[in-house]
Amino acid sequence: MDEKVVVVGTGLGGLTTALRLARRGYQVEMVEKYHQPGGRLNQLKKDGFTFDLGPTFFSMTYEFDEFVKDTGLEAMPFAFRELDILYTVHFRDTGKRFRIYRDLDLLAQEFETVEPHFKEKMEKFLGSAGTFFHDTEYLVLKRNYDSIFDYLLTLLRVPLKHSPKLFRSVWTEMERHFESREVKEIFSLVAFFLGATPFDTPAIYTILSYTELVHDGYHNVQGGMYRIVEGLKKELDKAGVTMHFDTEIVGYKADNNKLMSLTDQHGKDWKADLFVVNADAAWFRHQIFQRKKFSEGRMDKLKWTLAPFTMYLGLNTKLPDTPLHNYFLGNNFKEYSGKIFKNAIKLDQPYYYVNVVSKSDPESAPEGCESVFVLCPVPDLRYKPDWSDRDEIAGNILRDLSERIGIDLEKHLISKTVMTPLEWRDAFNLYKGSGLGLGHDLDQIGGFRPKNFDEVYGNVFYAGASTVPGTGLPMAVISSKLVVERIIKAYGSLHT
Numbered sequence: 001m002d003e004k005v006v007v008v009g010t011g012l013g014g015l016t017t018a019l020r021l022a023r024r025g026y027q028v029e030m031v032e033k034y035h036q037p038g039g040r041l042n043q044l045k046k047d048g049f050t051f052d053l054g055p056t057f058f059s060m061t062y063e064f065d066e067f068v069k070d071t072g073l074e075a076m077p078f079a080f081r082e083l084d085i086l087y088t089v090h091f092r093d094t095g096k097r098f099r100i101y102r103d104l105d106l107l108a109q110e111f112e113t114v115e116p117h118f119k120e121k122m123e124k125f126l127g128s129a130g131t132f133f134h135d136t137e138y139l140v141l142k143r144n145y146d147s148i149f150d151y152l153l154t155l156l157r158v159p160l161k162h163s164p165k166l167f168r169s170v171w172t173e174m175e176r177h178f179e180s181r182e183v184k185e186i187f188s189l190v191a192f193f194l195g196a197t198p199f200d201t202p203a204i205y206t207i208l209s210y211t212e213l214v215h216d217g218y219h220n221v222q223g224g225m226y227r228i229v230e231g232l233k234k235e236l237d238k239a240g241v242t243m244h245f246d247t248e249i250v251g252y253k254a255d256n257n258k259l260m261s262l263t264d265q266h267g268k269d270w271k272a273d274l275f276v277v278n279a280d281a282a283w284f285r286h287q288i289f290q291r292k293k294f295s296e297g298r299m300d301k302l303k304w305t306l307a308p309f310t311m312y313l314g315l316n317t318k319l320p321d322t323p324l325h326n327y328f329l330g331n332n333f334k335e336y337s338g339k340i341f342k343n344a345i346k347l348d349q350p351y352y353y354v355n356v357v358s359k360s361d362p363e364s365a366p367e368g369c370e371s372v373f374v375l376c377p378v379p380d381l382r383y384k385p386d387w388s389d390r391d392e393i394a395g396n397i398l399r400d401l402s403e404r405i406g407i408d409l410e411k412h413l414i415s416k417t418v419m420t421p422l423e424w425r426d427a428f429n430l431y432k433g434s435g436l437g438l439g440h441d442l443d444q445i446g447g448f449r450p451k452n453f454d455e456v457y458g459n460v461f462y463a464g465a466s467t468v469p470g471t472g473l474p475m476a477v478i479s480s481k482l483v484v485e486r487i488i489k490a491y492g493s494l495h496t
């Protein structure tokens with residue numbers, strides 16, 4: 001029986017796939033180009049501060065519970081913490097700040113001056129999003145598709161009443177339910193979590209409002225998000241999985257329709273019976289397998305999610321009025337959203353997200369200090385290849401934030417690291433610096449997304465954000481479940 005697996009990449013999709021397979025008796029070895037595990041779910045330690053590199057919160061924690069059950073772990077190797085205020089949203093022109101609570105009565109109080117009958121309207125909106133979520137979660141989302149036909153047949157089983165959501169955008173759905181600019185803008189921010197804008201994201205993704213406000217809320221992890229990776233690494237060590245860092249796959253050897261080995265940058269061949277690619281599923285087919293269907297011309301025509309411009313700031317002061325998660329919006333939401341993707345608007349008054357991680361994990365900053373993460377979604381390298389203006393953009397964000405929170409941040413800055421889409425691309429092989437991988441347009445999800453099995457080599461599989469089901473931490477965990485289902489179907493479980 002085949003049993004040796006090489007997993008390329010130690011992102012969340014790779015780590016969870018490796019443990020599921022190891023627990024089923026496979027001998028697993030992992031290769032990773034970065035110097036430590038985690039992929040985008042990574043960590044930066046600098047000048048006495050600790051920062052989460054990318055993800056700061058997530059929903060659908062029960063996908064981790066399913067993973068623990070599936071792998072037979074005694075307990076979750078890290079501890080979730082539910083966020084009580086989900087986030088705050090600040091408007092530049094009015095100076096207003098809204099706190100987003102899960103409790104609908106508290107939430108209604110926040111909006112009582114701008115949106116009459118908020119609670120009733122929100123209940124109706126969430127009712128519709130929730131029904132769609134429960135009608136499709138198991139039927140469509142958590143499923144493997146063997147072909148586009150198989151996918152389309154499944155879609156036919158979705159109740160017809162949901163079909164308008166396929167043709168409307170998140171923004172149009174907002175306009176159907178709410179009147180105020182504030183409510184529409186705030187609850188369409190979920191589209192940005194998918195790396196897109198509410199104007200080009202289908203209304204089916206209003207399910208994210210349902211998951212944040214009703215279903216499971218948002219969580220982070222005690223001690224920082226990187227505890228997820230550290231916890232998984234410990235379990236993988238116990239299961240005998242070996243990891244090799246600073247090891248980048250750059251080539252391959254194949255025999256007809258079987259992959260024999262992958263070759264790293266030093267010329268070493270990594271042989272196995274089967275291979276799981278956690279590197280971006282489209283990028284790997286493009287860059288390593290050099291498939292025509294994934295040529296640069298075709299890759300550039302695909303819809304990629306916004307790229308990240310991130311800053312990691314160590315401050316020698318406290319930010320008393322800035323809670324954990326915050327969004328800072330300008331006054332031109334529609335224009336900005338419409339132009340930001342294609343680099344058609346100046347980044348002099350950017351929209352950005354601020355996470356003060358030391359609010360929930362004080363040990364991430366020295367006494368009296370604060371660790372701050374800033375994420376500004378920006379155009380990817382197709383539209384803006386030159387980032388020589390990085391200091392200017394960082395300065396714009398710092399100045400804007402300083403004005404809005406009333407503290408001169410430059411004066412208190414004792415550590416500063418900036419990552420543009422160039423650094424994100426080079427760290428994790430993200431195509432043209434796109435932060436969340438392939439977008440979630442209707443022609444790029446389900447049966448239309450790059451498959452989790454290879455078109456040519458029968459012993460190659462894929463896990464992670466650009467294959468099914470999609471991007472985000474819970475989706476990476478689901479992708480490991482789906483790919484392992486495929487592998488077990490093809491190769492069987494070695495522990496029966």
Ligand SMILES: Cc1cc2nc3c(=O)[nH]c(=O)nc-3n(C[C@H](O)[C@H](O)[C@H](O)COP(=O)(O)OP(=O)(O)OC[C@H]3O[C@@H](n4cnc5c(N)ncnc54)[C@H](O)[C@@H]3O)c2cc1C
Binds near residue numbers: 034054428
């Ligand atoms: C700035 C930012 C903020 C985010 N915030 C959130 C959030 O708050 N909540 C949330 O749920 N999601 C968030 N996400 C998305 C989330 O990080 C990803 O969806 C998820 O981590 C993807 O995991 P993955 O396993 O698919 O891929 P990755 O994490 O990208 O892992 C793939 C791994 O493969 C390695 N690799 C690539 N090519 C090779 C090669 N040739 N050889 C060897 N190794 C290779 C890479 O180095 C990487 O370690 C965020 C992403 C970014 C960038």
